[in-house]
Amino acid sequence: MSAGRVAADPPNEGFRRARTPRTVSDGHLAGTFRRRSARGWSVRGRIVVAGLAGLLVSGCAAEAEPVAVPPPAPIAVDVAASSSGGACRLLDFTVIEQLVKVRFDVAAASERVDTYTCVVRAESASLPELTLSVTDIKIDKATFAADVVPDKAAKVTGLGQQAYRRTVAAASGHGPVAEVGWLATEGRLATLSWTAARGVERSAAEKLIGDLIALAKKVDTRAL
Template sequence: MRGRIVVAGLAGLLVSGCAAEAEPVAVPPPAPVALDVSAASSGGACRLLDFAVIEQIVKVRFDVAAASERNDTHTCVVRSERVALPELMLSVSETSIDKTTFGADVVPDKATKITGLGQQAYRRTAAASGGHGPVAEVGWLATDGRLATLTWTGAKGERTAADKLAAELIAVAKKVDTRAL
């Protein structure tokens, strides 16, 4: 009988200890999860760009993309989340112009003609103005009846970088498949 009384007493102590409310344990909040989102997820002309390809060619990491569409023109701007410049903009418009009209009306003065990109293409740089640095631009008449422009806007004081980037933008432009739009 004593054994039963001892067991009953222990059981009572155990149950009474479990009934008491325990102090909550402080758990640190989970660390934020960083997700790599592709430029294509922004839609529009951003579907034609890839952050990894851009970084591989121009050695600048972009991680934010925004797209816009107006009539037959699709645009995409990519930049870093941390700084406003540099930025890269792609603009693609449907067109019915031919090579002659492109050369006469679209190619800017002092632009350099380039080969191996679309039906006809050019590259140019412009000096810094306003609140931004120099600009490098590659424009081309794609084989699918589209006019495309890839524009790099740098931070102030990067003139030599813009000249070098104009050549690198040609490599990026060759990766853009305007037919996928």
């Protein structure tokens, strides 16, 4: 605190005293001595504190450097297909794996006009992929048979009001496609298709049709 008073003294005070000599009493001299003594103690106090601070710094420098600890590894958390919303609410990764024998862990939903679509695939590969589409329209069996069922498609029993199955040859960028389509009990149109990776034979898609039909029977389009 005394050091603050030293800095606060007017810079020209000494010049005024030298220019205007006056008689100094013993009491005034003693007071001056006491003030200077107090300032002297303040300076010495700062020197002592600075010395202690130096010892503390040198002591800290002697301590061992901190060891960097690597961050913990990220934990993989399984997310349900239904969390993507839309038509993905009608699919379950576990059920798909049980019936189709392939593990999927990524799902993406989209909506266009009255059609809701969900695509599921493995995070490590873009193919194969499974696609579910549900169109929110009301049609009857006659319209379904005449306008929806593809040429050369085979009939499927026990699925909705009416259903079909077919395979499509491989095309640029992907392998063959297995497809199941049906008219749901409430009149909605649904299709479930499997797109294989390039190089897969069409016969493999044919063998998958049975599993795809079993999965289609698990889809409750009324829940959309």
